Amino acid sequence: MRTSRKGFTLIEMTVATGLLGVVMGSALMMTVAGRSAFEEAAQRQQAESTVRRALERVVLEMQWAESDGLSPDCSAGSPTVTFQPLVGVAGGAAVWGDSRRIARVASANDADDGLDNDGDGVIDEGDLVMTIDPGGPDEFSVTLCTQVTEMAPGETLNGIDDDGNGVIDERGFNVEALGNLITLRLSVAQPTSGNTVTMSSITTSITLRN
Numbered sequence: 001m002r003t004s005r006k007g008f009t010l011i012e013m014t015v016a017t018g019l020l021g022v023v024m025g026s027a028l029m030m031t032v033a034g035r036s037a038f039e040e041a042a043q044r045q046q047a048e049s050t051v052r053r054a055l056e057r058v059v060l061e062m063q064w065a066e067s068d069g070l071s072p073d074c075s076a077g078s079p080t081v082t083f084q085p086l087v088g089v090a091g092g093a094a095v096w097g098d099s100r101r102i103a104r105v106a107s108a109n110d111a112d113d114g115l116d117n118d119g120d121g122v123i124d125e126g127d128l129v130m131t132i133d134p135g136g137p138d139e140f141s142v143t144l145c146t147q148v149t150e151m152a153p154g155e156t157l158n159g160i161d162d163d164g165n166g167v168i169d170e171r172g173f174n175v176e177a178l179g180n181l182i183t184l185r186l187s188v189a190q191p192t193s194g195n196t197v198t199m200s201s202i203t204t205s206i207t208l209r210n
């Protein structure tokens, strides 16, 4: 005669509860891992679009600059550039606008001292700032981008071109001029929610028309 089984034995219950725990645990881990991977991808994308937008702005400002009017001449690369944009032609002569300086400057929150003063996980980050009419009566500054790295990734301050790109000790922002070909490099380190830092680095070139 078969005995009907009602309910579960203690062992079955224990095993079932254990399995349920494992399943729920993995589901939770997958959710957490999925969320952090998603957040990481979103933050990386945001850092990349920040760098791209800032460089697009620099290209927009510099494309009408006079190629032999850059200061310094930037042939060895420079973290700062001053130029005058062509704003029009009058009576057959070029009309130049107020000079503009684009430079990587130390962040107000993190002095250039080798320490992470603001505790965001990035040491000595700076801002990319454009100043219109520097030193002049109409001087006006615009921050194009924050979190610009101290040095370009792969480059340390040692008098050597560590990354072999032809520029020695380039900073997080660098302008290199070879004739009227300008190479712009910008690197940003964006602190993220998971106590990590997302790096984004873009190099772009423009050919000056003047």
Ligand SMILES: [Ca+2]
Pocket: 110, 111, 112, 113, 114, 115, 116, 117, 123, 124, 125
């Ligand atoms: Ca610092």
Ligand SMILES: [Ca+2]
Pocket: 110, 116, 117, 118, 119, 120, 121, 122, 123, 124, 125
């Ligand atoms: Ca910092």
Ligand SMILES: [Ca+2]
Pocket: 155, 161, 162, 163, 164, 165, 166, 167, 168, 169, 170
């Ligand atoms: Ca280099």
Ligand SMILES: [Ca+2]
Pocket: 155, 156, 157, 158, 159, 160, 161, 162, 168, 169, 170
């Ligand atoms: Ca170096």
